[in-house]
Amino acid sequence: MAADPASLINWSLLALEPPGWGGVLLAGLMNSIKIAVGGYSLGLILGTGGAFGKLYGGPVLKDLLEVYTTLVRAVPELVLILLLYYAGTDLLNQLMAAIGYGPVDISGLAAGIFVIGIVQGAYSTEVLRGAIKAVPAGQIEAARAFGMSSGQIMRRVTMPAMLPHAIPGLSNLWLISTKDTALLAVVGFSELTLVTRQAAGSTKAYLLFFCAAGALYLALTLVSNVIIRLIEARARRGMAAPA
Template identity: 35%
Template sequence: MLQDFFHTLGESLSLKGYGSILLDGTWMTVKLSICSLLLSVLLGLLGASAKLSSSKFLNFPATVYTTLIRGIPDLVLMLLIFYSLQTWLADLTDYMEWDYIQIDPFSAGIVTLGFIYGAYFTETFRGAILAVPRGQMEAATAYGLSRAQRFRFVLFPQMMRFALPGVGNNWMVLIKSTALVSIIGLSDVVRAAQDAGKSSYRLFFFLLVAAAIYLLFTTLSNIVLSALERRFATGVREAVR
């Protein structure tokens, strides 16, 4: 009886020979999450700057962008963006008489997730920028710093202190949302778990493995985010005391 138990446990830990598939899916999820985060942060900074701009040509499109994206479910947006991009590209190739171009699922996943969460980062950064005392920027201007120098040395470090809680929350949601890319054909960890589970008739077990992998990601992310919060809060607690 005990021997059968350890035999079953050993088979479970070896993942029935599907470990390499899950590892590839995990690596795909990591790459997709990081690339999507970088695009989201870039769009968030641009969107926040546009929403805080006094120009209606910048403010209005940014407002429409954040309103639409935050009001539509991520799954619907992913399907709309992916298939609309593919349709527009097919129409363009037909019009230009080019060979048909198939959108790479990985690139489509990055663009889709980055575009969606760029709206959330826009509001996060906008609120953080508004939280920075205006006198800080006025003092930097008085010292003769350029706009780029004011952003790099004055605005960004203080903005990040206010933005990090929201950035961390957006990052956690983005990681979990990478599971949606399996519907557009990308072999992420969820797709790998589904394939392994269906092939081995142990779907529940492999989905638990996928859940554990996501839990590991979020736990490590919490550690990194806590370190970043301490880094950007340097000097603040001492000043408060």
Template identity: 80%
Template sequence: MVGDSFINWSLLSLSAPGWGGLLLQGFLSSIEIAVGGYALGLLLGIGGASGKLYGGPLVRDLLECYTTVVRAVPELVLILLLYYAGTDLLNQVLGAFGIGTVDISGLMAGIFVIGVVQGAYSTEVLRGAIKAVPAGQIEAARAYGMSPFMVLRRITLPAMLPYAIPGLANLWLIATKDTALLAVVGFSELTLVTRQAAGATKAYLLFFCAAGALYLALTLVSNVFIGMLERHARRGFAEQR
């Protein structure tokens, strides 16, 4: 019993009697949500950081509330709240505008939930990075008569990237791991699929280790790309530390 409960490798084979294919599918949807949520978070983050730095007092305070709540409440709770309330609310808002309700697919709900959480994190990361850009560079750009949007596009964004990349890279890694929390609302990503496979076959240790290996592989591969990106963004900077 001890033996075959975790050495039965055939359970991992890719085609039907093995669960490997299903695990990979779950892994793919985890990556999909992570990418979508991360992108949405980045959009929200750019908006949030700009609002926090350049917006009026009201905008700033509202954004402060958003980032405070997300940073003080566990992701698991936020995910439950957003999953049930967020989609409900969106439908009611759309209904109020007369657009009619939309059918929010599981994938979209997952991306939305992860995105809103990530949005608060990236707001903070980007705000810190923008603040690290020497004020003189922005003033110089303005003196050249650049429009605010052009300043953002040509000066602020490129100049802040080296400061933002380490933080944003961490957020990407967090996004990939946060997708596991969607298992709690019954979303078929890697962790839930793993648990189902484990439950159906009783090979808990094997499947959880396999899923762990997949997550770890994603992190390690990401780290390679992050390293390349960091070196690229830091070119022209004095070597630090």
């Protein structure tokens, strides 16, 4: 009589308390979320500045931003992570030594946020630049006719009008940032992928743990999609529904 496949899986390994690894997986997931949120937020800040710099900055600034976005989008993200993590840390310590300070111990969380933020910033720049250009020029001209300053136009007209155009691209970047955290496993940061590999290696239950990690990533994506739809519905309120 054939054994039930479910009986071959030791589900107790997913228990939250030792010797189960469930708590470790959830802690890794929380680290992944922290890096994704921090890196995505930093990327939005860089992307907003980059988008306005590309559209309204001087020639030198535009050229520098073009080099930044081209390099980041051209180089594989794993290579960028290794370069920024190791070379960036080494460069910072050399600068600290040059001004008479000792080496800086950078936490894995801070380094991960910085690396993901640099990558996200390049893509956010192009997404936001396209969204800003999608704002009808007549709205900007009308705001100027009412005597609004550049800051008021950006805050009251440009930003609200460009948001519906930007949300689809920005939502994709958020989902990409949650997946990019897995690449930080190569530098030893304890996010979900690394702790999953450790759990699977210790117990030899590879199928169980990698399926569990996939389910956690899927749950994060589903929750993100619900939140994104709510944000998009609010941003599009008052607008005509697409045909």
